[in-house]
Amino acid sequence: MTSKKRPLFDKPIVLRAIRESFGKLSPRHMVRNPVMFVVLLGSVLTTVVLIIDAVAHRGGSGFTIQIAIWLWFTVLFANFAEAMAEGRGKAQADSLRKARTETHAKKLEDPADHLSSELVSGTSLRSGDFVICTPGDIIPGDGEVTEGVASVDESAITGESAPVIREAGGDRSAVTGGTKVLSDFLVIRITANPGETFIDRMIALVEGASRQKTPNEIALTILLSGLTIIFLLAVATLQPFAIYSGGSVALPVLVALLVCLIPTTIGGLLSAIGIAGMDRMIQQNVIAMSGRAVEAAGDVNTLLLDKTGTITLGNRQAVEFVPVAGVTLEELADRAQLASLPDETPEGRSIVVLAKTQFGLRGRSLADDGGTPERPHEMEFVPFSASTRMSGVNMGGLQLRKGAGDSVAKWVRENGGSIPPELQGQVERIAKIGGTPLVVAECVGAKARTLGVVYLKDVVKGGMRERFDRLRAMGIRTIMITGDNPLTAAAIAQEAGVDDFLAEAKPEDKMALIRREQSGGKLVAMTGDGTNDAPALAQADVGVSMNSGTQAAKEAGNMVDLDSNPTKLIEIVEIGKQLLMTRGSLTTFSIANDVAKYFAIIPAMFAVTYPALNALNVMRLHSPQSAILASVIFNALIIIALIPLALRGVRYRPASAAVILRRNLLIYGVGGLVVPFVGIKLLDVLLVLTRLV
Amino acid sequence: MTANGWFQIALFSALVLALTKPLGIYILRVFDGTAGWLRPIERVIYKASGVDPAENQHWTRYAASLMFFSLASMLLTYVALRLQHVLPLNPQHLAAVTDHQSFETAASFTSNTDWQSYAGESTMSYFSQMTQLAFHNFASAAVGMCGAIALARGIAQRSAGKLGNFWVDLVRGMLYLLLPLSIVMALALVQQGAIQNFSAYLTASTLEGAKQVIAMGPVASQEAIKQLGTNGGGFFNANSSHPFENPTPLANLWQMVAIFAIPAALTYTFGRMVKNAKHGWALWAAMFVLFAVGTTAAYWAEARGNPIHAARGVDVDESATNYGGNMEGKEARFGIASSALFATVTTDASCGAVNSMHDSFTPIGGMVPLVNIQLGELIFGGVGSGLYGMLIMVVLTVFIAGLMVGRTPEYLGKKIQAPEVQMAMLYVLALPALILLGAAASVVLPDGLKGLNNSGPHGLSEVLYAFSSAAGNNGSAFAGLTGSSYYYNTLVGITMLFGRFALVVPMIALGGFLSAKKIAPPSTGTFPVTGPLFVTLLIGVIVIVGALTFFPALALGPIVEHLSMLAGRVF
Amino acid sequence: MSIMTNMLRKQLRPAIVLTIVLCVITGALYPAVVTAIAQLVFPRQANGSIIKANGRVIGSSLIGQSFASAEYFHGRPSAAGAGYDATASGGTNKGPTDAKLADTLVAQAIDSVVKLDGGVKGQIPSDMVTSSGSGLDPDISPANAVLQVARVARARGAQADSVRALVDSHTRPRQLGVLGDPTVNVLQLNLALDTVFPRAKGGAQ
Numbered sequence A: 001m002t003s004k005k006r007p008l009f010d011k012p013i014v015l016r017a018i019r020e021s022f023g024k025l026s027p028r029h030m031v032r033n034p035v036m037f038v039v040l041l042g043s044v045l046t047t048v049v050l051i052i053d054a055v056a057h058r059g060g061s062g063f064t065i066q067i068a069i070w071l072w073f074t075v076l077f078a079n080f081a082e083a084m085a086e087g088r089g090k091a092q093a094d095s096l097r098k099a100r101t102e103t104h105a106k107k108l109e110d111p112a113d114h115l116s117s118e119l120v121s122g123t124s125l126r127s128g129d130f131v132i133c134t135p136g137d138i139i140p141g142d143g144e145v146t147e148g149v150a151s152v153d154e155s156a157i158t159g160e161s162a163p164v165i166r167e168a169g170g171d172r173s174a175v176t177g178g179t180k181v182l183s184d185f186l187v188i189r190i191t192a193n194p195g196e197t198f199i200d201r202m203i204a205l206v207e208g209a210s211r212q213k214t215p216n217e218i219a220l221t222i223l224l225s226g227l228t229i230i231f232l233l234a235v236a237t238l239q240p241f242a243i244y245s246g247g248s249v250a251l252p253v254l255v256a257l258l259v260c261l262i263p264t265t266i267g268g269l270l271s272a273i274g275i276a277g278m279d280r281m282i283q284q285n286v287i288a289m290s291g292r293a294v295e296a297a298g299d300v301n302t303l304l305l306d307k308t309g310t311i312t313l314g315n316r317q318a319v320e321f322v323p324v325a326g327v328t329l330e331e332l333a334d335r336a337q338l339a340s341l342p343d344e345t346p347e348g349r350s351i352v353v354l355a356k357t358q359f360g361l362r363g364r365s366l367a368d369d370g371g372t373p374e375r376p377h378e379m380e381f382v383p384f385s386a387s388t389r390m391s392g393v394n395m396g397g398l399q400l401r402k403g404a405g406d407s408v409a410k411w412v413r414e415n416g417g418s419i420p421p422e423l424q425g426q427v428e429r430i431a432k433i434g435g436t437p438l439v440v441a442e443c444v445g446a447k448a449r450t451l452g453v454v455y456l457k458d459v460v461k462g463g464m465r466e467r468f469d470r471l472r473a474m475g476i477r478t479i480m481i482t483g484d485n486p487l488t489a490a491a492i493a494q495e496a497g498v499d500d501f502l503a504e505a506k507p508e509d510k511m512a513l514i515r516r517e518q519s520g521g522k523l524v525a526m527t528g529d530g531t532n533d534a535p536a537l538a539q540a541d542v543g544v545s546m547n548s549g550t551q552a553a554k555e556a557g558n559m560v561d562l563d564s565n566p567t568k569l570i571e572i573v574e575i576g577k578q579l580l581m582t583r584g585s586l587t588t589f590s591i592a593n594d595v596a597k598y599f600a601i602i603p604a605m606f607a608v609t610y611p612a613l614n615a616l617n618v619m620r621l622h623s624p625q626s627a628i629l630a631s632v633i634f635n636a637l638i639i640i641a642l643i644p645l646a647l648r649g650v651r652y653r654p655a656s657a658a659v660i661l662r663r664n665l666l667i668y669g670v671g672g673l674v675v676p677f678v679g680i681k682l683l684d685v686l687l688v689l690t691r692l693v
Numbered sequence B: 001m002t003a004n005g006w007f008q009i010a011l012f013s014a015l016v017l018a019l020t021k022p023l024g025i026y027i028l029r030v031f032d033g034t035a036g037w038l039r040p041i042e043r044v045i046y047k048a049s050g051v052d053p054a055e056n057q058h059w060t061r062y063a064a065s066l067m068f069f070s071l072a073s074m075l076l077t078y079v080a081l082r083l084q085h086v087l088p089l090n091p092q093h094l095a096a097v098t099d100h101q102s103f104e105t106a107a108s109f110t111s112n113t114d115w116q117s118y119a120g121e122s123t124m125s126y127f128s129q130m131t132q133l134a135f136h137n138f139a140s141a142a143v144g145m146c147g148a149i150a151l152a153r154g155i156a157q158r159s160a161g162k163l164g165n166f167w168v169d170l171v172r173g174m175l176y177l178l179l180p181l182s183i184v185m186a187l188a189l190v191q192q193g194a195i196q197n198f199s200a201y202l203t204a205s206t207l208e209g210a211k212q213v214i215a216m217g218p219v220a221s222q223e224a225i226k227q228l229g230t231n232g233g234g235f236f237n238a239n240s241s242h243p244f245e246n247p248t249p250l251a252n253l254w255q256m257v258a259i260f261a262i263p264a265a266l267t268y269t270f271g272r273m274v275k276n277a278k279h280g281w282a283l284w285a286a287m288f289v290l291f292a293v294g295t296t297a298a299y300w301a302e303a304r305g306n307p308i309h310a311a312r313g314v315d316v317d318e319s320a321t322n323y324g325g326n327m328e329g330k331e332a333r334f335g336i337a338s339s340a341l342f343a344t345v346t347t348d349a350s351c352g353a354v355n356s357m358h359d360s361f362t363p364i365g366g367m368v369p370l371v372n373i374q375l376g377e378l379i380f381g382g383v384g385s386g387l388y389g390m391l392i393m394v395v396l397t398v399f400i401a402g403l404m405v406g407r408t409p410e411y412l413g414k415k416i417q418a419p420e421v422q423m424a425m426l427y428v429l430a431l432p433a434l435i436l437l438g439a440a441a442s443v444v445l446p447d448g449l450k451g452l453n454n455s456g457p458h459g460l461s462e463v464l465y466a467f468s469s470a471a472g473n474n475g476s477a478f479a480g481l482t483g484s485s486y487y488y489n490t491l492v493g494i495t496m497l498f499g500r501f502a503l504v505v506p507m508i509a510l511g512g513f514l515s516a517k518k519i520a521p522p523s524t525g526t527f528p529v530t531g532p533l534f535v536t537l538l539i540g541v542i543v544i545v546g547a548l549t550f551f552p553a554l555a556l557g558p559i560v561e562h563l564s565m566l567a568g569r570v571f
Numbered sequence C: 001m002s003i004m005t006n007m008l009r010k011q012l013r014p015a016i017v018l019t020i021v022l023c024v025i026t027g028a029l030y031p032a033v034v035t036a037i038a039q040l041v042f043p044r045q046a047n048g049s050i051i052k053a054n055g056r057v058i059g060s061s062l063i064g065q066s067f068a069s070a071e072y073f074h075g076r077p078s079a080a081g082a083g084y085d086a087t088a089s090g091g092t093n094k095g096p097t098d099a100k101l102a103d104t105l106v107a108q109a110i111d112s113v114v115k116l117d118g119g120v121k122g123q124i125p126s127d128m129v130t131s132s133g134s135g136l137d138p139d140i141s142p143a144n145a146v147l148q149v150a151r152v153a154r155a156r157g158a159q160a161d162s163v164r165a166l167v168d169s170h171t172r173p174r175q176l177g178v179l180g181d182p183t184v185n186v187l188q189l190n191l192a193l194d195t196v197f198p199r200a201k202g203g204a205q
Helices: A011-023 A034-055 A062-099 A198-207 A215-236 A238-245 A251-261 A264-283 A291-298 A329-340 A346-359 A405-414 A422-432 A464-473 A486-496 A507-519 A531-539 A551-556 A566-605 A611-616 A624-648 A657-689 B003-032 B039-049 B059-082 B099-110 B126-156 B166-192 B219-228 B249-273 B277-304 B307-312 B335-348 B363-374 B385-404 B418-442 B457-471 B486-515 B531-566 C002-041 C099-117 C142-156 C160-169 C186-196
Strands: A104-108 A117-121 A130-133 A143-147 A149-153 A164-167 A186-190 A286-288 A302-306 A317-323 A380-382 A390-395 A398-403 A435-444 A447-457 A477-481 A500-502 A524-528 A542-546 A559-561 B162-164 B202-205 B211-214 C050-053 C056-060 C183-185
Touching: A011 A062, A034 A062, A034 A215, A034 A251, A034 A264, A062 A198, A062 A251, A062 A264, A062 A624, A149 A186, A198 A286, A215 A238, A215 A251, A215 A264, A215 A291, A215 A566, A215 B385, A215 B418, A215 B531, A238 A251, A238 B418, A238 B457, A238 B531, A251 A566, A251 A624, A264 A286, A264 A291, A264 A566, A264 A624, A286 A291, A286 A566, A291 A542, A291 A566, A302 A507, A302 A566, A317 A329, A317 A346, A329 A346, A329 A390, A329 A398, A329 A435, A329 A447, A346 A435, A346 A447, A390 A405, A398 A405, A405 A422, A405 A435, A405 A447, A422 A435, A422 A447, A422 A486, A435 A486, A464 A477, A464 A486, A464 A566, A477 A486, A477 A507, A486 A500, A500 A507, A507 A524, A507 A531, A524 A531, A524 A566, A531 A542, A531 A551, A542 A551, A542 A566, A559 A566, A566 A611, A566 A624, A566 A657, A566 B385, A566 B531, A611 B531, A624 A657, A657 B385, A657 B531, B003 B126, B003 B166, B003 B249, B003 B277, B003 B335, B039 B166, B039 C002, B059 B099, B059 B126, B059 B162, B059 B166, B059 B486, B059 C002, B099 B126, B099 B486, B126 B162, B126 B166, B126 B219, B126 B249, B126 B385, B126 B486, B126 C002, B162 B166, B162 B486, B166 B219, B166 B249, B166 C002, B202 C056, B211 C056, B219 B249, B219 C002, B249 B277, B249 B335, B249 B385, B277 B335, B277 B363, B277 B385, B277 B531, B307 B531, B307 C099, B335 B363, B363 B418, B363 B457, B363 B531, B385 B418, B385 B486, B385 B531, B418 B457, B418 B486, B418 B531, B457 B486, B457 B531, C050 C186, C056 C186, C099 C142, C142 C160, C142 C183, C142 C186, C160 C186, C183 C186
Parallel strands: A302 A477, A302 A524, A477 A500, A524 A542, A542 A559
Antiparallel strands: A104 A117, A104 A130, A130 A186, A143 A186, A149 A164, A286 A559, A317 A447, A380 A390, A390 A398, A398 A435, A435 A447, B202 B211, C050 C056
């Protein structure tokens, strides 16, 4: 995305935020935030007192004027923080909106008839309509490819300039409105009504328009509201106590004390923190469907990762031929190569290549002409299927098969052959070291025999072990999901450094695993892209679907990774944690601040009634007025000072909870105690120097 | 301060520590039903009262039962006090108790406060003392334990809101725990000199030939449960400073240990219930640190004495023969150390018994009990109520800590979310609301001001203490305040009832909510609720929340009084 | 509605019955049992540690009494009723900055100690001029007793050293060696005084 390198304080964003801080003063908006609403009421009250005093010519209220001004600033600063956080999203939304500009669509009455299309407006399309897109066309809405293969430029959404392939059927059938077809053609069944498309949702999310308070935010708001009521009680009852003691306190001073005590720092920054969290997700090219999902990411206990494509490179490579007794190495290599000729999978290709490099066997391709004895024209490809778990070729009387050990063994026995005793050992040896054993067999006439085993090696991606170590430090357990047999799975798990694995996994096993973890009170995250992942994505607490995946997967998950990078989950978890940590740390900071404010304001309030209380004036502030004013100003300015922290988030380094807590307590707890003492004293000195008091 | 004084404090602490585990195990067995040696009696009681002991009550029903029982027992006492003059065991022919006094007393004892705005020896017949006040001492303590056990079950189990059976918990708490302990304790006190008889008041002719009428009564039996149940309602006006209630330093030590025994043991019981004994000890440790700090402050202030009195000629320096310090309102046999310790213990717990007059403590010495109460009486605290008060603070601590480590806060595997925070905040809010509003009204209304025995900042402290004590269900007092007026009896009575039941219901609700939650296993990502870091943070939250709430009021009461005292100013 | 009444019945019956049953157990049976055992095992303590002389009840060793005459040791100032009223226990409940306490109660007590016992301001034992919590404190500090020795000896015409020895023998050390502070029981000391140094017939006043 273009916003990736946007500085924290971008001039247009700041200017817009300043304007919006005033707009946000409306009580309807303010009441959503009880703490700041109380400050607003206090500001109004002080202003009213000021006006009454002015009308009654009681005068001498330069002090009250300053209090009132700074109270208003407190509210405005909090609004500014929120507007700043939103501003970054809004800038992003603007660029997204450009992608949503009015498009024209070639609507098909009959999806099979590509020629009779009707030109309609993109916004008139409804779910279930069919359109055809040819090179240069903007895809008019979210949909599912029903026919064709094409390369599509999705940079408007993902920021990634390399085109991607979209095709009918399989896991790459989903297309997003606003993206552009570059080659070939696609017939698309529209799946979203106008206003509900992915891009619409994205705009709403980044703008914060559909922002709901998240569960933790609600809980924290309750805590902050409770504290506000407590301080309201403490300040309101101070007046009778003061009257008993022989001197009442002026209303603006009481308001000043109240505003200083209630947790305005966190109250003012709370919504900015939440918005900024979503924003950080977007900068990672992850679209979270709700703030709730972002929070849940911070809580994840268990991470399910597909082995293929996530932990390993996805294409296993043949590295060794292991013949059984009575079969030469060359014979096995030749048959294996022959059986793989029409096999376009990376594994199949790697067998052909290995046979060629080791034994100089020609890479015979299907395109070759001429009927050599080995490759008669009537070669028939037997594709892999989930039920047979084998593939191979049939050439007249010669049948070749390669596949999982037990399936091939069954085939050999059915065709009157027998299994050499050493085969089992060879299969297990390869499986144990993390390889995939592929048994090769042939059947000539009606007599089948086993030839040997091809060792397919899984290649683990670089840097995986470090990433899993990091997750472990966060307290997250990773489980690898694979269709491999347990032996192979264990070896790969060992090599990659995951905590556990689920072998020979069928989709329903994955589902069962998630349920089992959840019933133990754990939160589960997973990534997926295929349609058969959809139920598990929906069941998982955090389901991240790949943007390259199917529409069904994208609907089922609660996040979409535009980069389609399954290990992105680590960043997602960190952002979730950072979000909560920022809230917790600023809450602690805010409450710890109150100690210093008491020491500033209480002696000042009762300077006349009880001069002895000046012993509590440990900061040696100049006068009662300067003390109160300095506290109020500090209280307002600290909001501004912490905006960068709120937007960027508290720094997160993977470590145990105890270590993180100790560090944050030192910085924000102890810091929160000390900083205001220094700040208020400095402001006091400054106020005296500038003769404002 | 003397080495001997510190040794007494250390000895007391060691006894409490030694009792925690064995008593904790016993309490565990009482409430999970493994201790069953009184099963036949239990069965008869359940049959007579129509209780199905196997019923596992939903939290709403558990709370309703608790409220119904408290209401029934409060009404009984109101009626009995109003009819005192026609009831038996009244050798002094004391009159019926007035309506507002009866209401206040019934509220006071039902709520485990035992605030007494009357003088026992001149107001209450033996019948009223025994069958009403002593009964409430048992019942209200057992009710408190039920609350704590219910909350603990909610935390420990996964049971869809079901928290056990209130009636069974009530009966077991009284029969298995409070009764046997009370009998032992009562006899230990009699052995030291506490009285236990039904005689009429005794008339003596003194050495100088004057007549001295000496009040009598079944004192020791009431004294025992008064401390064990952290009730604090004395037989006599002078409470545990009265030589017949608390005759010797050893009796004094037994009483202090009795106050802390069950609350301290409950931390261990809780740890075992949640299968994390270390967590129980962490709570114990947090409580102990706060206790030690309070004791040190009180002892320091009282041993230092009152400079105003020193200026008049009093020798405030301790020596082998002179007690020194501030002896106003203290008994010679207890001295400074045991008086300061008792004052701390009785207000750490929600007991409220006094062996010296807190009203006459130095400002800092008197602020320690006041602050102890205002922190919520969770430093060991009341029987049951101390534990659940502490658990509420733990919930808040865990909430803030959980956010700080970047996870949805979890407590012992259960997520702390909006409903839980809501209940915890209701609990935390109730105390300051009751204390501050009651006190604020009383220092400006003529009816309130009439009751004051001191002027200046100390008068404010008296009122503040009264409402803190009532809201916190402590029952001790800056006793100069005349609390027996219609105004105070009514307002304080209502405050006590809210201070008990407006706290216990959200707390049981919290237990209910938590019981419905899944228990997530701990991981390195969850914040550990054991160890020094947790204890420090918990103490920090308790102190900060309490201090921030009450600092302004305290500044105008004890703090300014302390500064005035140093300047030699009197009011 | 019927659910409501059913619920009420399910709650009310145990509430009422248990209130009564538990009231009887803890309010009647329990004190009865304790009283029975106490009267059997510790009859002296259970009945108030009464001191009798010639069949006459003089008082309780645990309850202080008023002494005003010069030949007796005096207890501490008392706020119980008119002083040592054992049906009206209590303290002054005056605070540390209370003018009446500082300038009237304490100040007058100090003046009286200065006048009667020749106490020196600044060296007055702290218990001597302050009221106890119960107003019935039977004890005084050793320093307090020692300061009164000269006056009592003078009034009784006894040797100060002998009276001092009597005080020392009546000084009770800390209980079990650690608990509380050393005390002197005023009533017991005065009883011993009457035995060892009998008053002049007809009183010495």
